[in-house]
Amino acid sequence: MSASTEQPEIIAQAIGVTRSYPGVIALDNVDFEVGRGEVRALLGQNGAGKSTLIRLLSGVDVPSSGTILIAGTDLGSEGVHGAADRGVATCYQELSLVADLTVAENFFLGKWPRGRFGIDTKAMATRAAEALASLGATIDPNAITGTLTLAQQQIVEIARALQDDPKLLILDEPTSALASAEVALVLETVRRVAAKGVAVIYVSHRMDEIRQIAASATVMRNGKVVKTLSLGESDTATIIRLMIGTDPENQRPQAVDHEPGPVVLEARELAIPPKVTDVSFQLRAGEILGLAGLLGSGRTELLRAIAGFERLGGGDILVDGETIAPVTPRRMRRAGIAMTPEDRKREGALMNLGIDENIVMSDYRSVSRSGVLSVSLMRDASEALARRLSIKAHDLAQPISTMSGGNQQKAVIARWLHADADILLLDEPTRGVDVEAKAQIYAIMRAVADEGKAVVFVSSELEELPLCCDRVLVLRDGSIQREFVAPHITLSDLLEASMASHSTQEAS
Structure with missing residues (x-):
């Protein structure tokens, strides 16, 4: 993307923002801004603070201290509806679609278009089809969402986020499930949206993709903004060092002969x-x-x-x-033989159960006494695997849904190590x-x-x-x-x- 000598109007800004939870400082005095027509990559490990910053900008959460400004106005405690009214749209990595509803119904959850005889289903289908067509997608708006592939569902999620012409579009890993042709389509859509003056925050772990779509990147680590840099002037090794605090070569596994x-x-x-x-x-x-x-x-x-x-x-x-x-x-x-599925949220883990329960469910016999599940044996087994796999959690009894994606995945793998597959x-x-x-x-x-x-x-x-x-x-x-x-x-x-x-x- 070509650089401009003029500073664009700031659309979204975080000023000295801190967000604390019991025992955890998720964001620590963060300053961040993105301008009109800019695509800003947001990089960092899971747990670096990216998701928390997105939640604050989206109005899902509020800062413990500091200020969130959207188009120069303090978002305050107006919440999701306030952020949406100011033109903020967010597309999360984990899909929020309702599987049993049609694509069109998912588009208009909570804001059904009405006609003379109730909900206007024809208008819903027409408008959903138009939004999908803007992405080049040919998905049937009357199809049941749960019958679509994961890639198709992701495209529906993105199209839904774009339908109200937002001022700020936040995309959290929007292409992680997409094929190469679909990735190119999404990137072209993002370029088109930015060209209209929409500010875009783009979260992805794929550096080649980030370089195609963004001119600059903000790197976060341990709840802080480490640096905002020009992607054209920074190599990937430098960016990864900023993200993890060490040389990327040290992250490579040692070859075993x-x-x-x-x-x-x-x-x-x-x-x-x-x-x-x-x-x-x-x-x-x-x-x-x-x-x-x-x-x-x-x-x-x-x-x-x-x-x-x-x-x-x-x-x-x-x-x-x-x-x-x-x-x-x-x-x-x-x-x-044991398998960990691609979609860990829907198929890999029982999200409301504890981390320990998810780990041991593959073999209850080994953590039972006389056919009765032993809390102490379950705790010992899950703690041993958590140490072995570097699973980070304050308490293994907490729901697995509270963990980062990486820790969830390691817990799913731990389940089958517990079963000695x-x-x-x-x-x-x-x-x-x-x-x-x-x-x-x-x-x-x-x-x-x-x-x-x-x-x-x-x-x-x-x-x-x-x-x-x-x-x-x-x-x-x-x-x-x-x-x-x-x-x-x-x-x-x-x-x-x-x-x-x-x-x-x-x-x-």
């Missing part, structure tokens, strides 16, 4: 219609096997089929040389987590492999795979197209192999 063990899992000519047509591979003990491919290539379907959650259209799955038939979740669990299938375990949490998850995978277990790692961020995988298989056009073996795994090779046939592939 080891020979893989025997084959523990084998897939033979697997078919999972309509995406997967013929997949065969072997997984060995002590190995981290990466699975690459564009969103929509069938990676998730393949993992779910191996775990027994997706019906096979053909082929065989062997565990320790024995064919498992029929393939069901119960049989695969007994065979030592031999094969871990990890679907996007680093999605939406910060740099430090990613490094910790990489280290967890390596430690599990070093114990003689095996890991299958799926990630949409291809640059992760060379950091921690012993082998990477590239899934494209329904089958495994390429195999790369460490240390000869490069991002350029993975990108080329993944995008060879469908460089503009979209999620279905």
Whole structure:
């Protein structure tokens, strides 16, 4: 984006803002501003204070001290409605859509357009379709939202945030579930919105994406603003050092020289219609096997089929040389296979239960005495795994929903370590987590492999795979197209192999 010699009008501003909660200072004397037509990246680890700042600017929360100004007016304690009236729209990473309602109904929750005979459903559908069309989306406004893919739901969320022409648009990880063509569409939409004079705060962990859309970035750490810098004048290593307070090279897992063990899992000519047509591979003990491919290539379907959650259209799955038939979740669990799903909020954790309860629920027998759940055994087991996986929490009995995304993900992985699973299938375990949490998850995978277990790692961020995988298989056009073996795994090779046939592939 071209620099301007004139300072743009300030749309949103935080002046000396502090926000304290019992035992925690979430924001510490923060100054922040974003101008009209500017796209400002907001960077930092989970727990750095980004979410709290967003909540204050959105009116969801109020400062303990300091001032929030929107278009020069003190937001005070007017709350969400006051922020919305002043032109603030926020699109959060965790979707807020109601699965059982239509797309159009989700657009107009709490503000139903009315006609002569009640709610004007036709007007709702028309206006929702127009908002989606502005993003280039062809999603049916009358479709039940829960039947859409995660990527489609994210687009609905973004379109809904844009429909009232806001002065300030806050996007929290808006593309984390999107395919490459959809990402480009969202970025172009953000550019168009900014060109109209809307101020945009853009939160993402993807540096390549941030550099495409933002000219400047504000880096936060431990509740403070560390620095606001020009992205054109700052390399990624410098930005990561500001985010984590150390050199990014120190976050890379140490290479381990080891020979893989025997084959523990084998897939033979697997078919999972309509995406997967013929997949065969072997997984060995002590190995981290990466699975690459564009969103929509069938990676998730393949993992779910191996775990027994997706019906096979053909082929065989062997565990320790024995064919498992029929393939069901119960049989695969007994065979030592466990899976962490992509959507941890809806499928990976029971959000209202305690962290400790989520960790031990995979094996209650080991924390019970005479068939009765033991609070002390549950506490000891969960505390041991929390220490091992660096899970940060004041009290493991607190609901898992109160934790950052990275700590939630580590708790979900801890559940299957508690169950002593031999094969871990990890679907996007680093999605939406910060740099430090990613490094910790990489280290967890390596430690599990070093114990003689095996890991299958799926990630949409291809640059992760060379950091921690012993082998990477590239899934494209329904089958495994390429195999790369460490240390000869490069991002350029993975990108080329993944995008060879469908460089503009979209999620279905």
